[in-house]
Amino acid sequence: MSSSSLIRSDVQPSPAPSPPQPVLPLTVAAVVASVIGIALMVLAAVELRNFNHHGVVSTIIGVVLVLLTLYPLWPTLRSIGAGRERARLLQDGKLVAARRSAARGREDAQIGMGYAVASVVVALLLLMVLANSAHGNGIAHTFFSSSAWRQSFSQMLPAFWINIWVALIAQVLVLIFGLLLAVMRMLPGRAGAPLRRIAIVYCDVFRAVPAIVVIYLIVFGVPLAAPGLTKISPTLLGVLALTLTYSAYVAEVYRAGLQSIHPSQTAAARSLGLSYFQTLRTVLVPQAVRRVIPPLLNDFISLQKDTALLSIAAIGEALLTATIWQAKLFNLSPVTLAAFFFIIITIPQARFVDYLINRDASKRAGG
């Protein structure tokens, strides 16, 4: 053939068929990991039972935990079977079938190993938590004392309610004020320049100053500076402080959303005769809001957490109440309880954000 042709025409030797991969090493590793996991978990279960003075609940929990650590043995056993099958098929010269068995066996062994390693981690954590507990200190007693929880719970719950409604009101205000700031930052032309600058300075300042400082200044400063306003409750001032801080972040989120919309949308709207503000209102903002929901919710989650900062202004929310109980009981568990409250309300929101992001991603992939 001529050397100028685009493809080579001389035939290449066909490659040797690849042999099945080994299964045994993975199986052995899975067995070892499983055994270590079970041993550690038994140890942890015994510790747990001792810590709770051989109580029924702790016994049941211990048994369940140990049973759960037995689970990785199941795929591990299956991988042993697959390894045998692989050897037999290989002897019979059934190469492709042997490769399939090997793949199945390796996958099973890896699954077993994954669960076994997880149970090792959980068992080690439990052991760490329970260490020293026999002497009345240690992690379990310091952070997870159930009697401290029982005593403080009835006051902690209403205190946490304050965190929730402070967050809710601040979030609504932030949505409005943040959008206002974002639009201010996007005012066009020389006429818009002064307001644009004010918005920029505002966002810079309030993103620079720590929220805790803003809270301190507002809650203590406003009644001093304007004695006529002493009637305003400190909690409302706290809402104000959080609103001021978070509006700066949310304005940036809105702005990023507005700027992410392709200029061709503006061109289309303007070419129909819509004014700048009509375009903003009917075309840009509605599209931007949809896009910014996930980052907006992330900021809302931070805001929710930062309601705990109001404790420095002597507002009786969850953290302040928890520290009062801590002093009373010489035990940190009420603070851990406050942490649990935050976790419980935050996790569903975090999952919801993930859901929205995934939905958008799949929509884009599908569209």
Add this chain to the structure above:
Amino acid sequence: MSFLEISDVHKSFGHNEVLKGVSLTVERHEVVCLIGASGSGKSTLLRCVNQLEQVNSGEIHIDGDTVTGAGVDLNRLRRDVGIVFQSYNLFPHMSVMDNVTLAPIRVGGVSKREAQEKAMVLLESVGMGIKAKAFPDSLSGGQQQRVAIVRALAMEPRVMLLDEITAALDPELVGDVLEIVRELAHEGLTMMLATHEMGFAKEVSSQVCFLDQGAICEHGSAQQIFEEPREERTQQFLSRVVKSGRL
């Protein structure tokens, strides 16, 4: 005086001079086709006519009124000059009906019912009546482009600018869209269109302008430009088009 007069228009983006003194007159009911290589300034010229881009110097008059420079009511001008883009640019968060009625209601001051009735008539005339409630993302490119044309027509423009409106379409969808343009031409709508569909340009246009590097290199009747181009660059451009199978 001609209906649309473009005289000595210059336009630069930074140091890149994109239009280098373009002059062109368009009579009422005329269809003018702009042809030329990618980057020759066709889109920029069209966008200057409805002031999506501002010219650096030169003037554009529509119906005797100067529409370039300071003090022009752009929103008023754009009601008279419709534009359809290559990438449709429908509003994705609005139904087809809302896309079409947005400007008549907000800008034209028409009542919602009236706007919807009129939009329905227009949509049905392009075969999109059944899709009035659909959202743009669920439509094919050809359907979206038909909606975009209707959206521009709903403002009853006196001139329509069409910027390569079939360039993004699959070949089998091009015909439906061109059919609409053909009909508009027959009805006597004044149009300026940038296009790579040479056959179509030949058929509908009363005047063809060949743009080359930001200047009108040659213009004349469709017959003259396509059958006996005088300029060498026009000849080269057309022979490249023939090679690509587009003529």
